[in-house]
Amino acid sequence: MSPRRVSHLFAVRLPLVGGAPSAGDAERRLLTRARKGDPVAFRTLFEQHSPAVWRFLRDLFRDDAAADEATQETFVRAHGKLGALRDDARLASWLLGIARHIYLESRRTRGTHLDIASEENEPLLEASLPSPTPEELLLNREMEGLLAEALGELREERRSALLLRIDHGLAYEDIAQVMGWSLPKVKNEIHRARLQLRERLAGHVGNGGHS
Amino acid sequence: MSTPCRESELDALLAGELSAEDAERVSAHAATCATCTRALAWLRTERGWMAQRARRMPSRPALRFEALEAKLRPAPAPRQPRREHRGWVAMMGAAAAVAFMALSMAPRSHSTSHGAFASFSSEDAWSQGMVSIARVPACMDPSVEAVALVEASFGACLLASPARPLP
Ligand SMILES: [Zn+2]
Numbered sequence: 001m002s003p004r005r006v007s008h009l010f011a012v013r014l015p016l017v018g019g020a021p022s023a024g025d026a027e028r029r030l031l032t033r034a035r036k037g038d039p040v041a042f043r044t045l046f047e048q049h050s051p052a053v054w055r056f057l058r059d060l061f062r063d064d065a066a067a068d069e070a071t072q073e074t075f076v077r078a079h080g081k082l083g084a085l086r087d088d089a090r091l092a093s094w095l096l097g098i099a100r101h102i103y104l105e106s107r108r109t110r111g112t113h114l115d116i117a118s119e120e121n122e123p124l125l126e127a128s129l130p131s132p133t134p135e136e137l138l139l140n141r142e143m144e145g146l147l148a149e150a151l152g153e154l155r156e157e158r159r160s161a162l163l164l165r166i167d168h169g170l171a172y173e174d175i176a177q178v179m180g181w182s183l184p185k186v187k188n189e190i191h192r193a194r195l196q197l198r199e200r201l202a203g204h205v206g207n208g209g210h211s
Numbered sequence: 212m213s214t215p216c217r218e219s220e221l222d223a224l225l226a227g228e229l230s231a232e233d234a235e236r237v238s239a240h241a242a243t244c245a246t247c248t249r250a251l252a253w254l255r256t257e258r259g260w261m262a263q264r265a266r267r268m269p270s271r272p273a274l275r276f277e278a279l280e281a282k283l284r285p286a287p288a289p290r291q292p293r294r295e296h297r298g299w300v301a302m303m304g305a306a307a308a309v310a311f312m313a314l315s316m317a318p319r320s321h322s323t324s325h326g327a328f329a330s331f332s333s334e335d336a337w338s339q340g341m342v343s344i345a346r347v348p349a350c351m352d353p354s355v356e357a358v359a360l361v362e363a364s365f366g367a368c369l370l371a372s373p374a375r376p377l378p
Contacts, residue, residue, distance in 0.1 A: 067273075068273030076283060132256040
C-alpha cells in the first residue's frame with residue numbers, strides 16, 4: 001500500500017483555511033463579553049465547559065458530590081480571574097488546570113500525601129498484548145466498569161495526564177502546562193498509563209485475549 | 212520525529228496533530244509494523260470508549276448555572292494598579308516571569324504554548340492578583356510544582372496556596 005493511500009485510512013485532519021467562523025471564534029467572543037461582566041456569556045461558557053470539568057474532577061475524586069463542589073469552585077475562581085487568561089484558545093486547558101489545582105488543595109486539606117514517585121526509563125511499545133477488535137469499540141457496561149476500575153488504579157498524576165489527553169483532547173504542550181511537567185515526561189507518563197490500562201484490560205479484549 | 216514505534220506519534224496522528232509530511236511518514240510505517248498496528252487499534256478503541264463514557268455522564272444539579280450563580284461576585288472591572296504597588300508589582304512580575312520561563316522549558320514547545328498562562332508576566336493580571344490574593348489561589352498557573360517553586364523563591368506564599376508543603 002502506498003503511503004498516500006495509507007494516510008487516508010487515518011483521516012488526518014488538516015488546519016482549515018478561511019471559511020466560516022469557527023467554534024473558537026464564537027468562544028473568543030463569549031470570553032470578551034464575559035470579561036466585561038456579561039452574565040449570559042459566562043453562563044454559556046459554563047454550560048459548554050462544566051460537563052468536561054465535572055467529569056475530570058469526578059475522575060480525580062472518584063466521588064460525585066466532591067466533583068459537584070469542586071466544579072462550582074472551579075467556575076467561581078475562573079469567573080474572578082477571566083482577565084488572567086491570555087490565550088483564549090486555551091480556555092479548556094486553563095479550566096482543567098484550575099480544577100486540578102482545587103483537587104490538589106483538597107487533598108492537602110485532608111492530609112493525603114501525594115504520590116510523586118517517577119520512573120525515568122521510557123518503556124518500549126508493547127508488542128505482545130492482544131488488541132481490541134473493531135466490535136469492541138462499542139463500550140458495553142461490563143467494559144465500562146472495568147475501564148473505570150483500571151483508571152482508578154492509576155496513580156493520580158498519571159491518571160490526570162492520561163485523561164487530559166484521551167478524554168479532554170489537550171495537546172501534549174498544554175498537558176505539560178497543567179501538570180507542570182516537561183514535554184518528554186508528559187509523553188512518558190501517558191504512554192505508561194496506557195500500557196497499564198491495556199495490561200489490565202487485555203484479558204477482556206481481542207476475542208477473549210487471543211492475539 | 213524519526214524513531215518508529217513511538218506511541219505519542221501514533222496518537223498525534225489520530226488526533227490530526229501531525230504535519231502532512233509527518234502524517235505520511237508515520238502512517239506508512241504503521242501500515243507495515245505489527246506493533247504499531249496493534250497500538251493504533253488500542254488508541255482508536257480508547258478514543259471511542261472515552262467518547263461514549265463522556266456521553267453517558269449523569270446530569271448533575273451542580274451543573275445547572277443557577278446552582279453556581281449565587282456564588283459569583285460581579286466580574287472585577289479592569290483597574291489601574293495602585294500607585295504604591297506599581298514598582299513592586301513590576302519587579303515581582305518580572306521575577307516571576309523569569310522563574311516561570313525557567314520552569315517551563317520544554318523541547319519543541321512553540322511560541323504560543325504558554326499563552327494561556329502568560330498573565331504570569333503581565334502587570335495587569337498581577338495587580339488584580341495583588342488585590343485578591345487571599346481569595347484566589349494560583350489560577351494563573353495551575354501547576355502546583357511551578358507555583359511552589361516560585362513561592363519558595365520569594366520565601367512566602369504570595370501566589371497561591373501550594374498543594375504541597377514548601378521545603
Ligand atoms: Zn512500529
